[in-house]
Amino acid sequence: MSVPNRPKRSLLGWEATILALVALALLLGSTLSDAFLTAANLSNLSSNLVEIALIALTMTLIVIAAEIDLSVASIAGMCSALLGVLWAAHVPMPLAIVLTLGLGTLAGFFNGWLVTRLGLPSLAVTIGTLALYRGLAYALLGDRAVADFPPFWTNLGFGLVPGTQIPIPIVAFVLLAALTAVVLHATPFGRSLYAIGSNEVAARFAGLRVERTKLLLFTLSGLMSAFAAVVYTFRFSSARADNANGLELSVIAAVLLGGVSIFGGRGSVIGVIAAVFLIGIIQNALTLADVPNEILTIVTGLLLILSVLGPNLSAQLKAAYGRRGRAAKGGAQ
Amino acid sequence: MKHRTALLAALTLALGAAALAQPALQKGITIAFLPKQVNNPYFTTAWKGGQAAIKEFAGVGKQVGPSDAGASSQVSYINTLLAQRQKAIVVSASDANALVPYLKRAMGQGVKVVTYDSDVAKDGRNVFVSQASADTIARDEVKLLAKQIGNKGEIAILSATPNATNQNAWIKVMRDELTKPQYKDMKLVKIAYGNDDDQKSFTEMQGLMQAYPNLKGVISPTTVGISAAARYLSGSPYKGKVALTGLGTPNQMREFVKNGTVQGFALWNPEDLGYLASYAAAALVSGQITGKEGEKFSAGKLGQRTIGKDGVVILGPLTVFDKSNIDKFNF
Numbered sequence: 079m080s081v082p083n084r085p086k087r088s089l090l091g092w093e094a095t096i097l098a099l100v101a102l103a104l105l106l107g108s109t110l111s112d113a114f115l116t117a118a119n120l121s122n123l124s125s126n127l128v129e130i131a132l133i134a135l136t137m138t139l140i141v142i143a144a145e146i147d148l149s150v151a152s153i154a155g156m157c158s159a160l161l162g163v164l165w166a167a168h169v170p171m172p173l174a175i176v177l178t179l180g181l182g183t184l185a186g187f188f189n190g191w192l193v194t195r196l197g198l199p200s201l202a203v204t205i206g207t208l209a210l211y212r213g214l215a216y217a218l219l220g221d222r223a224v225a226d227f228p229p230f231w232t233n234l235g236f237g238l239v240p241g242t243q244i245p246i247p248i249v250a251f252v253l254l255a256a257l258t259a260v261v262l263h264a265t266p267f268g269r270s271l272y273a274i275g276s277n278e279v280a281a282r283f284a285g286l287r288v289e290r291t292k293l294l295l296f297t298l299s300g301l302m303s304a305f306a307a308v309v310y311t312f313r314f315s316s317a318r319a320d321n322a323n324g325l326e327l328s329v330i331a332a333v334l335l336g337g338v339s340i341f342g343g344r345g346s347v348i349g350v351i352a353a354v355f356l357i358g359i360i361q362n363a364l365t366l367a368d369v370p371n372e373i374l375t376i377v378t379g380l381l382l383i384l385s386v387l388g389p390n391l392s393a394q395l396k397a398a399y400g401r402r403g404r405a406a407k408g409g410a411q
Numbered sequence: 412m413k414h415r416t417a418l419l420a421a422l423t424l425a426l427g428a429a430a431l432a433q434p435a436l437q438k439g440i441t442i443a444f445l446p447k448q449v450n451n452p453y454f455t456t457a458w459k460g461g462q463a464a465i466k467e468f469a470g471v472g473k474q475v476g477p478s479d480a481g482a483s484s485q486v487s488y489i490n491t492l493l494a495q496r497q498k499a500i501v502v503s504a505s506d507a508n509a510l511v512p513y514l515k516r517a518m519g520q521g522v523k524v525v526t527y528d529s530d531v532a533k534d535g536r537n538v539f540v541s542q543a544s545a546d547t548i549a550r551d552e553v554k555l556l557a558k559q560i561g562n563k564g565e566i567a568i569l570s571a572t573p574n575a576t577n578q579n580a581w582i583k584v585m586r587d588e589l590t591k592p593q594y595k596d597m598k599l600v601k602i603a604y605g606n607d608d609d610q611k612s613f614t615e616m617q618g619l620m621q622a623y624p625n626l627k628g629v630i631s632p633t634t635v636g637i638s639a640a641a642r643y644l645s646g647s648p649y650k651g652k653v654a655l656t657g658l659g660t661p662n663q664m665r666e667f668v669k670n671g672t673v674q675g676f677a678l679w680n681p682e683d684l685g686y687l688a689s690y691a692a693a694a695l696v697s698g699q700i701t702g703k704e705g706e707k708f709s710a711g712k713l714g715q716r717t718i719g720k721d722g723v724v725i726l727g728p729l730t731v732f733d734k735s736n737i738d739k740f741n742f
Contacts, residue, residue, distance in 0.1 A: 110698040111495070118494065122491075223508065306524070315512060321483075323479075368473060372478070
C-alpha cells in the first residue's frame with residue numbers, strides 16, 4: 079500500500095486501506111480458528127452487524143453533511159418499546175410496524191427541526207434527545223419485555239433466505255445500501271451533501287437549500303433507526319426499552335473508520351460498509367479464538383483512534399511534505 | 412444346587428447393579444459458561460465453583476461473556492460457542508426470550524444447554540439450575556429471624572417494590588410460615604417498601620423504628636433493602652438490639668456483621684450454584700439425564716440431585732453468612 083499524496087486520491091487510498099484490512103482480517107480469522115471461514119459463522123457474523131450497518135448508512139450521509147446524530151440508538155429503543163406495546167395491545171402487526179416507523183420518522187424530524195429551525199448544533203441537540211427518547215422508551219414499556227411475537231415475523235429477523243445461509247435482514251440491508259450509494263454518489267442531492275459538509279456558507283451562496291436538506295437527513299435517520307429497531311426486535315423476539323443501548327457509538331465508530339471525515343465533506347458508502355464488516359470480523363475472529371473481552375474492547379478502541387488518526391495523519395504528512403517542498407524551492411531562489 | 416443358587420443370586424445382583432448404574436460421566440467434555448456479565452464478582456464466584464466441578468470430572472471448561480449485560484451481546488457468544496462445537500453451554504440469561512431462538516438452534520445441533528441463576532423460556536434449555544425455591548427462601552428467612560429473637564416479639568418486613576413478583580411470593584409464604592405453632596409469639600406488624608432504592612429503604616427503616624418502638628426484628632429479602640437498613644441500625648441506638656436479617660451479599664454486609672449490627676443473613680452460595688450447573692451439563696452430555704422430571708444425577712460433593720417440574724434443579728437451602736464464615740466469600 080503506497081501512501082498516495084494527491085488530495086483526490088487520498089480518500090480512495092483510505093478506502094483501499096480499509097478493504098485491504100478486511101482481507102487481512104479474514105485471513106487472520108481463518109488462521110486463528112477453523113470455525114471462522116464457515117458459511118454458518120459468516121452468516122452469524124453478518125446477522126449480528128445488521129442494525130449497526132443499517133443505521134450507519136444514514137449516519138454516513140449526516141456526517142458527510144458535517145452533522146451528527148447521537149440519538150439513533152435511543153430512537154431504536156423507543157421504537158422497539160412502541161412495537162412491543164402495540165403488539166401487546168393486539169394491534170395487527172403490519173399496522174404496528176407502520177406506526178413504529180412513523181414514530182421513528184417523527185423523532186428524526188424533531189431532531190432536524192431543532193437543528194435547522196433553532197440553529198442549534200446537532201451534537202448538543204442529539205445528546206439531549208438521546209436521553210429524551212430513551213426516557214420515553216422506559217415510559218412506554220417500563221422494565222417489562224414483550225416477547226410473544228408470531229414466528230412469521232420473528233423469522234424475518236432471525237431466519238435465513240431459504241436454501242442459503244444468508245440472513246433475511248441482510249437482503250434488506252444490501253438493497254438499502256445500494257440505494258444509499260446511488261443517492262450519495264450519483265445524484266445532485268448526494269453531491270449537495272458534500273458541498274454542505276465542505277463549506278456550508280459557500281453551499282448557501284450557491285443556492286443549495288441547506289436547512290431543508292438537513293431536515294430531510296435527520297428525518298431519514300429517524301426512519302432508518304426505527305427500521306433497525308423492527309429488525310432488532312424480531313431478531314431477538316424481544317421488545318425492551320433498553321434495546322440497542324449504546325449502539326450509536328458502534329455506528330459512529332464504523333462511519334469514521336470508513337473514512338468519513340468528522341468535519342464533513344468526505345466519505346463514501348463502500349468505505350463505511352467495509353468498516354462495519356472490519357470491526358465485526360475482528361470481533362468475531364477474536365471471540366472465536368477465546369481472546370478475553372477486555373482485549374476486544376481495547377482493539378475496538380485502537381481501531382477507532384486509527385480511524386480518526388489515519389486520514390488526518392496522511393493529510394498532515396502531505397502538508398508537511400508540501401511545506402518542505404516549498405521551503406526547498408525558496409532556498410534555491 | 413447350592414452353588415447354582417449362589418451363582419444365580421450373584422448374577423441377579425450384578426444385573427441389578429448394572430441397571431441402577433448410570434453411564435459414567437465422559438472425560439474431556441467441553442463446557443462453556445456464559446454469564447450475564449464477566450468481571451462481575453457474583454458470576455466470578457459461580458464460575459469458581461463451575462470450574463472446580465469441571466476439574467473433578469476431567470472436562471475442559473472456559474468462561475466467556477460480554478462486559479455489558481445486554482441480551483444482544485450474549486447472542487453473538489452463543490453463536491461463537493456453537494461454531495467452536497462446545498458440548499454444553501451454561502448460561503445466565505440477560506433476557507428470558509432473546510436467547511431462545513439461538514439456544515434452540517444450538518440444541519438442534521446437539522449442544523446441551525443449562526441455565527443457571529437466570530432462566531430462559533423452558534423450550535430454550537435442557538435444565539435450569541435454580542438458586543432456591545420461593546418456599547425455601549421464605550421459610551429459611553423466617554427461621555433465621557426467629558432464632559435471632561428467640562421466637563418472640565413484633566417483626567416487620569422491608570421489601571422492594573409493592574409489585575415485585577418474587578418479593579410478594581416470598582411474603583405470602585412468610586405469612587403462611589408465621590401461622591405455625593412455634594411462631595405463635597411472633598407478630599408481623601408492618602410490610603414496608605423501600606423500592607430497591609438505597610435512600611428510600613434507609614428512611615423506611617428509620618420510619619419502622621419510630622412507628623413500632625417494640626419492634627424486635629426485621630426481614631429484608633432484598634440486597635438493597637438489607638444493606639440500607641443495616642446502615643441505619645448501625646448508626647442508631649437500636650444497634651445490636653433489633654435483629655435484622657434477609658437476603659444480602661457478603662461484601663455488602665461484612666462490616667455490619669463484624670460490628671455486631673447483624674448476626675446473620677442468607678443467600679444462596681453462588682459457588683455451589685456454578686458447581687451444580689457444571690455437573691448438570693456433564694450429566695446431560697454423558698446421557699445420564701435428558702431434563703425430564705424425576706431423573707437423577709450425581710453432583711459431586713452436593714450429592715444426588717433430582718430434576719423437578721419443568722426441568723428445574725434446585726440448589727437447595729440458603730447459605731447463612733455470619734461471623735464464622737463471611738470472610739470466606741467475596742462477592
